[in-house]
Amino acid sequence: MSVTPRAGQAPQAPAGLRVRYAGTSHPAAALGRGAAYELFSADPAPGFEPDRRPGARYPWHRYAHASEVAPLRDGGGPVVAARTSTGSTDPTDQPLTAPLNREVGWAEIHRLGQSPASADDPLLTAVRGSATIRRGTHMVKVLSAAQVAGFLRGWLPYGFCHREYDVAHLRTPADLALLRTDADAGRGVPDVGYLLRWRAIDPVDYVLPTGPEHRGLVTMPPQDRAGPPVLGTGFTPSGRHLVPEFVTRDFADLPLPANATLLAHTVDGDEVVLYTYQPEQRGWLRMAGPRWRHLLAALPGVAPDQEYVSTADAVRSTLLVGGYRGGEHEAVADPPGEFRVLAMTRAARYPVETLVRRARYASWRQTRCLVLREESGWLRLRLCRPDPDNVAALGAQCYERGVYEAWAPAVEVVDGGLLDQPYPI
Structure with a gap:
């Protein structure tokens, strides 16, 4: 042992x-x-x-x-x-597999995975299809210090992410740098690497950034994007590694499951758990002791000595809703098998009978968007299918790799209402 x-x-x-x-x-x-x-x-x-x-x-x-x-x-x-x-x-970890032979090895697979022109190659399609997500699969998103602070203030998982199984060997900040999505990605290697780790509630929430729906990201000009380019092959740009990448469907925020963690990786490759998410308390419990307080000091606007960070007042664009005895209640996911009513007391945490992810959609200038929040007659929108044309038409800004947002006058927006993504339970 x-x-x-x-x-x-x-x-x-x-x-x-x-x-x-x-x-x-x-x-x-x-x-x-x-x-x-x-x-x-x-x-x-x-x-x-x-x-x-x-x-x-x-x-x-x-x-x-x-x-x-x-x-x-x-x-x-x-x-x-x-x-x-x-x-x-x-058991939720499934490796990449490929029909290799004497003529086709991993070097050839890697070459195809780094070539946008090979996105539809049948061999690459087969390899890409073996990267499956199941309920409970551990997912990770590599973060900057500013992004960590954002999650402590109430952000939810969204955008580009990876299966932890595929990147578990990338332990140092230098190795993790290739997975960063923030605007400073590629501008030097920090002394510490940060990650968010959570468990997938359902595979329906994740898609590969391939095909016609994401071709706009592949053709996005360099001045309008952040982080490494999107190849359209379903793999992260890398000269050494073959890493499948995913995006949240419609670039939507996902509900944060119980016991999600914010992590730090040191230059030696050690993993430090900084915070763990407690849904009933709507906040993050600090786990890092005094030895690692300097890792928290690098987070902008975060008090390193704060034991508990509440996100109760955060505006959430996505809500997990469970049905119980004919009524609707905010729910908590603890995948792979536990979904319950959100309640402070243990006796009231009833298992839900139905479960949906609820988000608000809208259309602005013929572009489908997610509504993130509303303030004084203006709507904060995130583009579901960004491309060079709609980014220019909406004046959207790229805040991280693949994520484009803009403010729109509410009177110009066609409200699509609340849409539910059902989860089978």
Whole structure:
């Protein structure tokens, strides 16, 4: 049995846990519920870096995805453990698969994934289709410090995101930089990487940024976009990694499930849980101790010593609504299997009988939008299908990769009303 190390201390390889990587056996520690491994070495090796953490038993370490290694026991025998075929202990984790042969290897798949002209290639379509999301799949969104502060003030998950299983081996701020969506992405590497991690309520909320619906993002001129370009292949631009990417359907805000977490990754690859979301209290509970208070000090407008950050007054454009005995109630999702009425007292947290995500839509200058909020006769709109033409027509601004918003006079907007996205339960 392995013991989870405290953040900032080098993890110790569990007794007998070794993995084979690039033909060599290494002691290792599992990460991300087995989706990735930290490998250790007594000698320098390609890709290994000095381990400068206190208490490190090995002077060199590196991170690798589960698909790149083969777990071994002491003596070279295969590990027998409660794992899925993905290497992960989580049954919602499903790996990328491809019909490889002597002529087509991962290098060719990667080349196709980085070429917009290959978006409709049948081979790439098959690989892309193997990146599935299920109810309860762990999702992540890499954030800037300003975006972390926004979520603490009440933002909800929206826009570009990834399955945690696909990026579990990207542990350092330098590695995570390629997944950033903010306007400062690509402008140097910060000393810390921030992430939001949550569990998918339902796969209907996520789509691949491919096909005609998202072609406008592919053709967006550089001056009108933030972050890396959208390739239209369903994969993040990268010279090394093949990472499937997703967007929330219509770029809508999604309800925040119970126990979502805001995380920080240090330059050594350690993961620190900063806050965890408590839906009944409508706020974030601080988890980082004094050792990591400096990670919170970098968040603009956030008091590092604040134990609890309330978002009760935040304006939410999306609401999770559950039906119970003929009435409608605000609901809480705790996927994969628990959906209940939002209530402070445990006795009143009844399991809901129906469940929907409710959002308000509108049309402005023949462009379908989400209504985020209304103030003094003006509506804050987010474009559902941004393209160069409607961005110019609406004067929309790009606030992060793929996300375009504008203020519109309410008298010019055709209100589409509240629309419900049902979730089967």
